[in-house]
Amino acid sequence: MIIKSTIAPLSREAQLEMDSWIEYQKFDDFIEQYKNITISDALYNAKDLANLAQQLKDSIRIEKFKIPSVKIRLNVLYNETLRLADMSEIKTIGEKEVLHENENILNAFSALNLKINNILSQEDLNSDVDEFIQEILQNGDSLGSIEKNAVQ
Numbered sequence: 001m002i003i004k005s006t007i008a009p010l011s012r013e014a015q016l017e018m019d020s021w022i023e024y025q026k027f028d029d030f031i032e033q034y035k036n037i038t039i040s041d042a043l044y045n046a047k048d049l050a051n052l053a054q055q056l057k058d059s060i061r062i063e064k065f066k067i068p069s070v071k072i073r074l075n076v077l078y079n080e081t082l083r084l085a086d087m088s089e090i091k092t093i094g095e096k097e098v099l100h101e102n103e104n105i106l107n108a109f110s111a112l113n114l115k116i117n118n119i120l121s122q123e124d125l126n127s128d129v130d131e132f133i134q135e136i137l138q139n140g141d142s143l144g145s146i147e148k149n150a151v152q
Helices: 012-018 022-035 039-044 046-057 068-087 095-151
Strands: 002-004 036-038
Touching (some): 012 022, 022 036, 022 046, 022 095, 036 039, 039 046
Antiparallel strands (some): 002 036
C-alpha cells in the first residue's frame, strides 16, 4: 500500500527566510518522500525522520521563530515522528496505524509551515501599518503647520 498525501507549502517569502535554517532544509527534503511512500518504507526510514525532527526542534536558527507557538509545533512534530519510529519496532503493527501516524506527521509539518507563513505575513502587515501611521503623522504635522500659517 502506498501513502499519498500533501504538505502545506511555505510562502515564497518564507522559503527565502528558511534558506538559512539548514536543519529545516534537511527535514523538508527528507519528509518529501513521506507524501508518496509505501508503509514499509515509512517504517524503515522512521528513525532517520525522528532524528531529523529532533535536530530541527533543537536548532531554531531564526530569532523570530524562537517563540512558544513555533516551539510547540516543533515538539508536536518531533513527538509524532517518535511514535512512527516506535511503530517500526512493533512487528504486528497494522497498515491503518501507520497510515494514521504518517498523516499526523505530515499535518504537524504543515502546521509548522502555516505558522511560519503567518508569522511572516503578520510581520509584513505590522510593517505596513507602521508606515501608514508614520504617513498620517507626517501629513498631520504638515496640515497643522499649513493651518497655523494660514491663521497668521
